[in-house]
Amino acid sequence: MIRLGADTEMVRAHAQAMRTGTGALRERISALGSAIRSVAWTGSDAEEFRATAGTRLAEATTLLDGIDRRSDELLEHAVEQDRVSSADGLGSGGDGPEGPDGDQAGTVKDPGDAEGTDPAHEDIPEDDEALDPDDSAQGSIGDCYLLSSLQSLAQRDPDFLRQHVEEVEPGLYEVTMFDEDGEAIVYQVESVQEGGVRGAEGDQSVYSLYERAYAMHLDARGVDIDGGFPEDAMETLTGQGADAYDSLSIDELAEQLDRGHLVNADTGGIDDPGHDQIVGNHAYTVSSVDTEAGTVTVTNPWAAGDPNAPKNVTLSYEKYRESFGRTTVGRTAEKGVFEGIGIGDGIGWL
Structure with a gap:
């Protein structure tokens, strides 16, 4: 079949380049803010300078936020292009018009026998002991960026993890995560990554279910789970900015x-x-x-x-x-009005 439309691999590469660029610029903005704060300068001129600098850096951050949104849109366009260009026009989401973002209910189904996976066990525990990061062990997959984010969630808001995982049938779990627009996607998980994260005794855990769901999330976007950024993982897990x-x-x-x-x-x-x-x-x-x-x-x-x-x-x-x-x-809740560089939560105070 002749594929029409954009070269989706190039679109993804361009979107990633945009993300990499904005990340580097954010670091420079943060460094500049730190340098300004470190200057021992007092008086009205100093106050005026810091106020002006705070405004300009906040404007720059808003601009970078806009570029990141455009990057997300490019990734969504690539996903949609792959869906409509597939042989059956339906993508890989399931039996109906799901596509990578799932069907009308926002559900993406695990094929259950994908290469590199093991069947999920029944009754995977979700209590505090099972979620304790000290009981978790990364496997051979290079997804420390994801697992460290899951550990953060387990430490700061374990109920958030529990509320977004449900065993709907023996060995079949629904894991709710979020797309680039903050919209919920339900991943029906009935397998875990082979060689993936396990408990200290080698047992499957809630971390294993999230790892599988995240791999499905990335696979739909043509991205491998090996290697990534904590901010992307946090945003997918919580639906909030990082x-x-x-x-x-x-x-x-x-x-x-x-x-x-x-x-x-x-x-x-x-x-x-x-x-x-x-x-x-x-x-x-x-x-x-x-x-x-x-x-x-x-x-x-x-x-x-x-x-x-x-x-x-x-x-x-x-x-x-x-x-x-x-x-x-x-964060697991929407950012407050007074949070961000220059105001509110202390980050980037000028």
């Missing part, structure tokens, strides 16, 4: 956790972090902050037991800054 920063002060880190926000830190692009128990090119959950002691505790998605990469590491804030190149903040 923001990445090149640095946050220890007080800002503590404030985000106090607000119940999801906070991750990653060593992406850093081969030799500043702390000997932190792994390079890896994502962690920021679990707690002690502003009096000046320490930050992070949780590794890997299993416990490795003395060179413990499950939980407490390090000084200075070592945290040396080890982690980015900090990502997500």
Whole structure:
């Protein structure tokens, strides 16, 4: 069959390039805000300068938000183009006109026997013990960005995870996540990723179900689950925006956790972090902050037991800054009017 329309791989590549570019610019904006805050300058001129700078940086961030929305639209166009260009015109969502975003109910079905998957077990537990990050172990899949986000959810809002997973039949689960527009998608999951995340004893967990649903979500968009960004995972899991920063002060880190926000830190692009128990090119959950002691505790998605990469590491804030190149903040509720760079939650105060 002759395929008509856009080259969807090029569209996806362009959308990803836009995302990469806005991410880099956000880091520069954050660095500029930090530099302005660090200048010991007082008086009316200083206040006027900081106010003007705050306005300009907020405008730049709004512009980047718009570019990100355009990037999301391109990805949606690519998905739609693949759907209508397929041999049956229906895509891979199921028996009806579902497409990658599912049918009218927003449901995407797991084929159940996809290559690289195992059947899901019945009665996978959802209690606090089962959701405890200390009982979770990343497998051979490079999705630390996703698992560290799930750990953040389990620590900050475990009920959110439970409310979005339901066993509708023995071994068949519905996992609700969200598309690029924040619209809910229900993934019917009856398998888990082979070699994926498991509990400390090797048992399947809620993390395993989310990992499978996220793999289905990415597969519909032509993206592999190996490698990714915490902000994308957080937004898909929660339906709310997430923001990445090149640095946050220890007080800002503590404030985000106090607000119940999801906070991750990653060593992406850093081969030799500043702390000997932190792994390079890896994502962690920021679990707690002690502003009096000046320490930050992070949780590794890997299993416990490795003395060179413990499950939980407490390090000084200075070592945290040396080890982690980015900090990502997500949320399970809509961002407040006064949140964002320059106002409200402390991030980017000028």
